[in-house]
Amino acid sequence: MLGLMQDRPLLISSLIEHAATFHPETEIVSRLPEGPVHRTNWRGICLRSKQVANALSGLGIQPGDRVGTLAWNSYRHLALYYGVSGSGAVLHTVNPRLFPEQVDYIINHAEDQVLFFDIGFAPLVEQLAPALKSVKAFIALTDRAHMPDIQVPNLLCFDELMDAQSAEYAWPELDEKSASSLCYTSGTTGNPKGVLYSHRSTLLHTLMELAPDTFGISSSETVLLIVPMFHANAWGTPYAAAMVGAKLVLPGPHLDGESVYALMRDEKVTFSQGVPTVWMMLFQYLDAHKELDARSLGIRRIGIGGAAVSRGMLERFEGEFGAEVVQGWGMTETSPIGVISKLLPKHDNWAGEELVKLKLKQGRGVWGVELKIVDESGQALPWDGVAFGHLHVRGPWIASGYFRREGGEVLDQEGFFPTGDVATIDPDGYLQLVDRAKDVIKSGGEWISSIDLENTANSHPGVAESAVIGVAHPKWQERPLLVVVKRAGAELDGATLIDYLSTRIAKWWLPDDVVFVDSLPHTATGKLLKTKLREQFKDYKLPLA
């Protein structure tokens, strides 16, 4: 027997309609690529998104067609978030930081019909255009005065095209499981794979972003969204802000410390989200400007994800900014909320080291994301904070597979998605990442975390960067090799570093050898490229083997 409740599909268009109806005057502030600050509001975004929908229709875009963007965070990109998905097309946010050959691959794989781009990417677009077979129009996100002088077929000016459209548009009533957006993972192995979100998954994820146990986004918030809108739905915030009518501040390409600080101060930002790299740039700016008082910003919460939060970063935001750090773990495949580091009432009387250690865990599970850690045979491991295993997740905003079935069937027998991460979970459900599954070193049936070793090595003042990989060992199967880039001018040898590590980690975790190199290989997005490192050291003979 079915319930007798209204059968309303969960659609992205409902978000912008809600914002325009209940929060028409709430500001959307953008720092443009050209420099100046631009102001519009939710009513303006809604009208523009309807013009986007009409323009797409004029360009012959059909429901389900992919529409690409190569763009930073701005009101124009925001209008595309709603206009493209709302009209039934699929918003494909392309990461412009990838290598050009990856951008080319992704756009062709997605078969984007139209490509919207920031003028800063005009040279890249001109370079790629001949290879982009599916793209019927290239649309520069700017006004006529700033149009780039490039040679691409069917180059259009966004403002001009949109101004010519009617702002009357009736959003279609789509199946809520329809694809709404597409984002490729920047995998360290193989080609990028596309995650195809649906309206339903997006709306459910958005609802959870309002919860005080996650980001707690409300109408009283001014959110500085530093996470690029080409990364995993920008952590869902462009949607959540509309669902509650929060003020949104979009920094464009201006992610340097000075620009971020100025936006926080001028717009009275209460909450901001970004990766550790961006916060390091903010800290460096503050280091160079001792006269500034970060506490006077009045920012209440800092959301951090994409990489683990360091103790120094946590303490600086708490101590110097007076802000709460909300760490999270997730991935493109998880929309991205996986776990969020919010404390429980039982932690009220925790303090010191114990509390810091808890806060540095990636976070606690939220409704909608079932977690399990399993051993090599798929058996569930206990939640004791010690046992670590492959992390698998399940829920309505987790991917079931990749676009065009790349990678084949990915879910396990219980329908969980294997994240490729190795983690512990404690009895309260707080998850701590231990390593990537492919990077963990398998020594005599036990696992050694390459990340833990690297973090410990990186804490030595003479180390600029380090990487640990497993190298074949006749007795133990694999043993760790530590590869180090010295800090400029530092005096350091392998024995000294092993001595340093020996007081900080278990004896059997100690690397069997240390190698010094001039640089380490990285992906386009700055992650260590251990596949390349392993290839480089595949014939390496450990001294004690």
Place this chain on the structure above:
Amino acid sequence: MLGLMQDRPLLISSLIEHAATFHPETEIVSRLPEGPVHRTNWRGICLRSKQVANALSGLGIQPGDRVGTLAWNSYRHLALYYGVSGSGAVLHTVNPRLFPEQVDYIINHAEDQVLFFDIGFAPLVEQLAPALKSVKAFIALTDRAHMPDIQVPNLLCFDELMDAQSAEYAWPELDEKSASSLCYTSGTTGNPKGVLYSHRSTLLHTLMELAPDTFGISSSETVLLIVPMFHANAWGTPYAAAMVGAKLVLPGPHLDGESVYALMRDEKVTFSQGVPTVWMMLFQYLDAHKELDARSLGIRRIGIGGAAVSRGMLERFEGEFGAEVVQGWGMTETSPIGVISKLLPKHDNWAGEELVKLKLKQGRGVWGVELKIVDESGQALPWDGVAFGHLHVRGPWIASGYFRREGGEVLDQEGFFPTGDVATIDPDGYLQLVDRAKDVIKSGGEWISSIDLENTANSHPGVAESAVIGVAHPKWQERPLLVVVKRAGAELDGATLIDYLSTRIAKWWLPDDVVFVDSLPHTATGKLLKTKLREQFKDYKLPLA
């Protein structure tokens, strides 16, 4: 093209599983009908709910069967919320405050297969049992020692029955649109009508309850749920508390001021929800105990719905308790969240009368509830805070019709549910109820709010209670008649009261006559029964007609 996200149904069982997994030790505190305080936790509720599911299976309950409860708020009732709905049956919460013939009607109309009841309702159950044709077992929510001595067929003891069950149970993967619970409206006209909620509607409503723009329920909360669990899903809080693992305090039948105060104090309650009547009892208790300091309770928020919040109540909670009042409007048909009175950043610098007036509005729309006000011809009226019309609502947790199609097709042409309320909406989307549509007085094509007239009359110190109804008028179609119960010992006549009103309301709203009576007719739940009053005065001749 469909998205590639996991196809996970939204099910009530996922809530209790989440709570038991991530918040197993968080307390559920109940004041039992027998008096003492009982403590369990989310793990305990989960285990008990699985025993409920197994017991229902043993009793032959099939998916879709209705299972009745006649019970106050307790951990046993909470286990039924999860065990009944989670197993695929439909939880039918019966309001024991209705007249016995209505209870009888409702249980027969729903065809409840089993009836769970609090021991305080044993005499009622014994009286009704012979007429309850569908009920195969009567289960007293108590232990063996407190079993009532009544003559009903197949009388069972809840604790004994559940203790005998396995706590192993695999929740079925239901269609999320399956019926999950049933609640009848206590209509002032005709027979009660059943609202049949689904798992999907319940989960979406629950997600919205976490938003800071509504009740903002989080894991850091201790919620004293005073709203009875037989009213409109107890405003969704039994579900929301599980979704985040909040501590839940359940008062049983003990709603007197002393009991409520003691629970707030002893359990360190941070948030409580109830109707104005309950808060009046709390105020009376405090009036009689001047030595108590309500501010020391530390309660942060008070959720109020079911009837409008008075200025006195708002000011007392703010001033004496230091608590924020979160008013809401909704109805059984809206799950119940309709609108919620949370302020916007623009109100930060509002003060005095203007701010109080805003706070006394029923609230602002939230995502998931589309609002419109329409005139008699169905035309939408402006949101100017002045125009008032029939309030219609649409959204995924709004009813589409009633159980067994009672009342036939109820939605309007655009799929909105007509609430039967008349309201204004201001440009920020704040709704203010003006009247029930059937109570509004239609005078010469214009509408007069009976509620506004009554509130103004009630503010006269000589008035204990008043009601305004429309009486036929040859020229104006209808004109208002004011029916008044004087306060004991008060000296008051009609002319004095009209004088009093004339400085407070528009001249054309002034009642054409005042009648004094000893008492006014009410429904079982305490609402003015204007149908009866209109019947009583149907031949009344206005003096000026």
